[in-house]
Amino acid sequence: xxxxxxxxxxxxxxxxxxxxxxxxxxxxxxxxxxxxxxxxxxxxxxxxxxxxxxxxxxxxxxxxxxxxxxxxxxxxxxxxxxxxxxxxxxxxxxxxxxxxxxxxxxxxxxxxxxxxxxxxxxxxxxxxxxxxxxxxxxxxxxxxxxxxxxxxxxxxxxxxxxxxxxxxxxxxxxxxxxxxxxxxxxxxxxxxxxxxxxxxxxxxxxxxxxxxxxxxxxxxxxxxxxxxxxxxxxxxxxxxxxxxxxxxxxxxxxxxxxxxxxxxxxxxxxxxxxxxxxxxxxxxxxxxxxxxxxxxxxxxxxxxxxxxxxxxxxxxxxxxxxxxxxxxxxxxxxxxxxxxxxxxxxxxxxxxxxxxxxxxxxxxxxxxxxxx
Numbered sequence: 001x002x003x004x005x006x007x008x009x010x011x012x013x014x015x016x017x018x019x020x021x022x023x024x025x026x027x028x029x030x031x032x033x034x035x036x037x038x039x040x041x042x043x044x045x046x047x048x049x050x051x052x053x054x055x056x057x058x059x060x061x062x063x064x065x066x067x068x069x070x071x072x073x074x075x076x077x078x079x080x081x082x083x084x085x086x087x088x089x090x091x092x093x094x095x096x097x098x099x100x101x102x103x104x105x106x107x108x109x110x111x112x113x114x115x116x117x118x119x120x121x122x123x124x125x126x127x128x129x130x131x132x133x134x135x136x137x138x139x140x141x142x143x144x145x146x147x148x149x150x151x152x153x154x155x156x157x158x159x160x161x162x163x164x165x166x167x168x169x170x171x172x173x174x175x176x177x178x179x180x181x182x183x184x185x186x187x188x189x190x191x192x193x194x195x196x197x198x199x200x201x202x203x204x205x206x207x208x209x210x211x212x213x214x215x216x217x218x219x220x221x222x223x224x225x226x227x228x229x230x231x232x233x234x235x236x237x238x239x240x241x242x243x244x245x246x247x248x249x250x251x252x253x254x255x256x257x258x259x260x261x262x263x264x265x266x267x268x269x270x271x272x273x274x275x276x277x278x279x280x281x282x283x284x285x286x287x288x289x290x291x292x293x294x295x296x297x298x299x300x301x302x303x304x305x306x307x308x309x310x311x312x313x314x315x316x317x318x319x320x321x322x323x324x325x326x327x328x329x330x331x332x333x334x335x336x337x338x339x340x341x342x343x344x345x346x347x348x349x350x351x352x353x354x355x356x357x358x359x360x361x362x363x364x365x366x367x368x369x370x371x372x
Contacts, residue, residue, distance in 0.1 A: 001304040002350045006195075007149055007175060007283055007341035008308055013197045016241045020199060020234040031231050032222065041233045048240025052204055055243035056182050056191065060209040064226045065202065065236050069174040069192035070100040071216070072205040073143075075227065076170040076188040077104040079213030080141045081113060084168070088138025091115045094126050094155075095326040097145055098172055102322075105143070123276040124153035124327050132163050139167045146183060147175040150323040150339060152275045152283025154180065161185025168211060174203075178246035179253070179282050187211045193235065197343070198242030202235035254281035256346050263355040268362055272333055274324060284340045285324075287333040288358075290366040296338060299361045305354055308339040 003011065023044060029037030031045050045065070052063050066072045081091070093105050095117045105115045116134040119127050126144060135142065142164050146157050157171045161183070170188040178196035182189055188211065193202040207213065207226070219228030261284055264271060274285040288296065293309040300307055309321075324334045340354075 004340045005308045006343040009194045010197045016238040020238040023234040044237045048236045051240035052243045063204040063206045064223045068203040072190035072203045073100040075216040082214040084140040088140045089113045090139035092134045092142045094118045096323045124151045143170040145172040147280040149175050151285045152279030157183035158185040193239040196242050196246045199235045199238040202239045260351045287337045291336045293338045
C-alpha cells in the first residue's frame with residue numbers, strides 16, 4: 001500500500017497507540033477524581049499539554065484540548081464573537097478556508113455579524129490589499145488558515161498580524177502543525193492530532209496570554225473552564241506523544257514531494273500544478289487535463305495507491321472545490337485535480353511506482369476520451 005492522503009489523516013505512530021492503551025487498560029481514572037488513579041490521569045493531561053505547547057513553539061499562553069480541529073476552530077470563532085460583540089460585528093476570513101471555518105462564519109452571519117470573504121490569487125495566496133481594505137474599526141476577528149488543505153499554499157499569517165488593528169487573529173494551523181513553524185503573530189491557533197500521526201478525535205486551541213474569549217462548551221469546568229467535559233485522557237496522552245515525535249528531525253518529505261512533481265512534469269503532458277513551488281512540503285495538487293480525478297482515484301486504488309480529489313471533509317458534498325474555484329481554475333482543470341499528500345513514511349521508491357501507475361491511467365483515459 002502507498003498512502004498519499006496524509007492531509008486527510010495519517011497512520012498513527014505505534015508509540016502513540018501503546019501509550020493510549022496504557023490509559024485505557026490501567027491508568028483509566030477521571031482526571032477530576034481526587035484519588036491516585038485520577039491524579040495519574042491528571043498528570044498525563046498536564047504532561048501532554050506541555051509537549052503540545054513545546055511542539056507548537058509556544059512559551060506563553062495555553063493549549064486547551066478539544067475533540068479535534070473543527071471544534072478548535074468553532075471555539076476560536078464563536079468564543080471571540082461572543083466575547084467581543086459589543087466592540088463590533090466585523091469578521092474577516094478568506095474564500096479558501098476549511099469548511100470548519102467557513103460554516104462557522106456563515107452561522108455568525110445568521111446571528112447578525114458581518115463577514116467579509118477575501119479572495120486569493122492563482123496560487124491560492126490571500127489578496128493582502130483586499131484583506132487590508134476589509135479590516136474596519138469594528139472588525140473583531142480575522143481568521144485565515146496557515147496552510148491550505150487542498151493546495152498546501154502557505155499564507156502570510158505573521159504579515160496579517162501587522163494589519164489586524166484591534167481584532168484578534170486566529171489561524172487554522174491543522175495542516176501546518178508538525179510540518180512548518182507556526183506563526184508568532186497569531187492570538188489563537190487551532191491544531192489537530194490525527195494530522196501528525198496522533199489519534200483521531202483530539203485537537204487543541206492555543207490561546208495567547210492575555211487573550212479572552214468565551215467558553216464554547218460549558219458544564220463541569222474542565223480545561224480551566226474553557227472546555228467542559230471529561231477529558232479524553234488516552235487521546236490527549238497520545239496527542240502529546242505525537243507532538244513530541246513531530247519535533248524530531250523528519251525524513252525529507254519535501255524531497256519526496258519534489259521528486260514526484262518533477263516526474264509528473266517530465267512524464268505527463270497537459271497538466272497544471274495547483275500547488276506553488278514554495279507550498280508546504282506535505283501537499284501537491286495537480287490537474288490532469290482530459291481526465292476525471294474521481295475515476296483516476298479509483299483506478300489508482302486498484303494498485304493500492306491512495307490519493308484524494310480534495311478535502312476529505314468536503315468529499316461527500318456536491319459541487320466542485322471551492323478552493324480551486326476561488327483560484328480561477330476552469331471546470332476542466334478542477335474536474336481533473338488530484339491531491340497527493342505526504343508523510344514521513346513515504347519514500348522515493350514509492351514515487352517511482354506512483355509515477356508509472358499515474359502515467360498509465362492518464363494515458364488510458366485520454367485515449368478513451370473519458371473526459372466529457
